[in-house]
Amino acid sequence: MNISSHLKRMAEIQPYKRAVVYSAGKDKNGRIAYAHLTFQQLDQESDCLACGLEKAGITRGTRTILMVKPGVEFFALTFAIFKVGAVPVVVDPGMGIKRMLLCLEESRAGAFIGVPIAHALRTFFPKYFKTIKTNVTVGRRWFWKGLTLKHIRQTPWQPYIAAKTGRDETAAILFTTGNTGPAKGAVYTHGIFDAQIRHIQSHFNITPDEIDLPTFPLFALFDPALGMTAVIPDMDPTKPAHVNPEKIIEAIVNQGVTNMFASPALLNRVGRYGKNKRIKLPSLKRVISAGAPVSPANIEQFSSMLCNDTEIHTPYGATEAVPIISIGSNEILSETRKLSEQGYGICVGRPIDDLNIQIIKISDYDPIEKWSDELVVSDGEIGEIIVSGDLVTRQYFEKPDADALAKINDGDRIWHRMGDLGWMDKKGRIWFCGRKSHRVITKNGTLFTIPYEAIFNNHPEVFRSALVGIGHSPEQKPAICIELEAGNKRKNKKMIKKELFELAKKNVLTENIETILFHRAFPVDIRHNSKIFREKLAVWAEKKVN
Numbered sequence: 001m002n003i004s005s006h007l008k009r010m011a012e013i014q015p016y017k018r019a020v021v022y023s024a025g026k027d028k029n030g031r032i033a034y035a036h037l038t039f040q041q042l043d044q045e046s047d048c049l050a051c052g053l054e055k056a057g058i059t060r061g062t063r064t065i066l067m068v069k070p071g072v073e074f075f076a077l078t079f080a081i082f083k084v085g086a087v088p089v090v091v092d093p094g095m096g097i098k099r100m101l102l103c104l105e106e107s108r109a110g111a112f113i114g115v116p117i118a119h120a121l122r123t124f125f126p127k128y129f130k131t132i133k134t135n136v137t138v139g140r141r142w143f144w145k146g147l148t149l150k151h152i153r154q155t156p157w158q159p160y161i162a163a164k165t166g167r168d169e170t171a172a173i174l175f176t177t178g179n180t181g182p183a184k185g186a187v188y189t190h191g192i193f194d195a196q197i198r199h200i201q202s203h204f205n206i207t208p209d210e211i212d213l214p215t216f217p218l219f220a221l222f223d224p225a226l227g228m229t230a231v232i233p234d235m236d237p238t239k240p241a242h243v244n245p246e247k248i249i250e251a252i253v254n255q256g257v258t259n260m261f262a263s264p265a266l267l268n269r270v271g272r273y274g275k276n277k278r279i280k281l282p283s284l285k286r287v288i289s290a291g292a293p294v295s296p297a298n299i300e301q302f303s304s305m306l307c308n309d310t311e312i313h314t315p316y317g318a319t320e321a322v323p324i325i326s327i328g329s330n331e332i333l334s335e336t337r338k339l340s341e342q343g344y345g346i347c348v349g350r351p352i353d354d355l356n357i358q359i360i361k362i363s364d365y366d367p368i369e370k371w372s373d374e375l376v377v378s379d380g381e382i383g384e385i386i387v388s389g390d391l392v393t394r395q396y397f398e399k400p401d402a403d404a405l406a407k408i409n410d411g412d413r414i415w416h417r418m419g420d421l422g423w424m425d426k427k428g429r430i431w432f433c434g435r436k437s438h439r440v441i442t443k444n445g446t447l448f449t450i451p452y453e454a455i456f457n458n459h460p461e462v463f464r465s466a467l468v469g470i471g472h473s474p475e476q477k478p479a480i481c482i483e484l485e486a487g488n489k490r491k492n493k494k495m496i497k498k499e500l501f502e503l504a505k506k507n508v509l510t511e512n513i514e515t516i517l518f519h520r521a522f523p524v525d526i527r528h529n530s531k532i533f534r535e536k537l538a539v540w541a542e543k544k545v546n
Helices: 005-013 039-055 072-084 097-107 116-124 190-204 222-226 245-255 264-277 296-303 329-340 400-406 449-457 493-505 534-545
Strands: 018-026 032-038 063-067 087-090 111-114 134-137 170-175 185-189 211-214 229-231 259-262 286-289 311-313 316-318 321-326 346-351 356-360 383-388 407-410 413-424 430-435 440-442 445-447 462-470 477-484 516-518
Touching (some): 005 039, 018 039, 032 039, 032 245, 063 072, 063 097, 097 185, 111 116, 116 134, 185 190, 190 222, 190 321, 211 245, 222 229, 229 245, 245 264, 264 286, 264 296, 296 329, 311 329, 316 413, 329 346, 400 413, 430 449, 440 462, 449 462, 449 477, 449 493, 462 534, 477 493, 493 516
Parallel strands (some): 018 229, 063 087, 063 111, 111 134, 211 229, 211 259, 259 286, 477 516
Antiparallel strands (some): 018 032, 316 321, 356 383, 407 413, 413 430, 462 477
């Protein structure tokens, strides 16, 4: 099992179909022009690169840091690395330079492939890259030694025989963003990647004749394996909340995009623009939004652009296991939305295919060495979400302590603890209630972020809210932080606060909330611009109150 075989198969089945489409600027008349590689061309390009990488000393098992922008080189290099049996190490630059450097150092990689700015970083901070033996610059080499991509691909094309890697052999190391703790490298095997492809294709009914607009680079890698054409969007993938809606819509319309992946922040920005302009996107067959909770209002807004039976799907998962649960917008808007707004949590749907989901009792710092049915909570009770299945990673890279906290042994299978809280209803649906580390523990009981915040989010001038705890558990004092809609016309925050307290008094969950604080702009993750850094807000709130 070598995951690169999926690309080879698609090159045989549909050699002349476009695999990667990218902007080539504008022609002399100002029209947007596109260039592309077919599946046959992409496969051959990765063959040439695989041959060059092998000659350069990047071979089976070589951990290889890959820092390349979305585009043809990203696709070709990734599959070339898979073909030689090397192990790409992928770190999200959005986590910040210091944390990123620590992750790269932990990987103890033997090779580094990156754009010039990435190599400049490597040169300025050499202590984090002591194990690197081979450097390849994608673009112009500046003031460092090593090879360039042109050197790597000089060999004329000839079929490359991929390494005969095993299903359980490491295929990649993908670092978590570390939003709620230290970043860790999730170990992906060739079998896990293969399982992901099968589950995505099966659950979303994706056919090879489709065209995708992947606004998140890592998800773009599934496109060649699924036989979908990938249209590289004209955007900065690290700033989805600031994307130009016109460019996204232009790509969808002019390329006949049938599938689109978008973070909630991008969905909100494009949806707001499209709704105001009354734009329709008839080519779209489905929209997939993930990375953070997607509000029903956000879903409803973007749905105004969709035609026929097209739905927005909101799959749930994490770097260590994705996707594991999913639900469509029809069910959300017609059924679960009203319950979410009353404080039941956000319904993320049912398990995908044959993946097994359980809800277990909440425990903070205690490893669970062995599975027991006694761990499972009663029906309807909030607990920690765990999952087992063929796409679930079994370990972190050289982090036995983290493995002990996140994994539960159950004979031949492994359960992964998601670190998220939720409950299961009588229809087998999971309702997400927030991160375990974000719950607020008071002397009167435990408060969960998502249900409590939903009550305040019902106010028309609230963009989003965040429940935080002031002080130490088990005697924390709850506070609600409020970020108002941008450009809100009402400047009377005193009146808005009065209305928010009135909202809180009407719900048994929030009737005892005594502290509401206004924050200009919540700190959020760079990758999706959606995950709220509640730890930072808690520090801010404590200073404001005291």
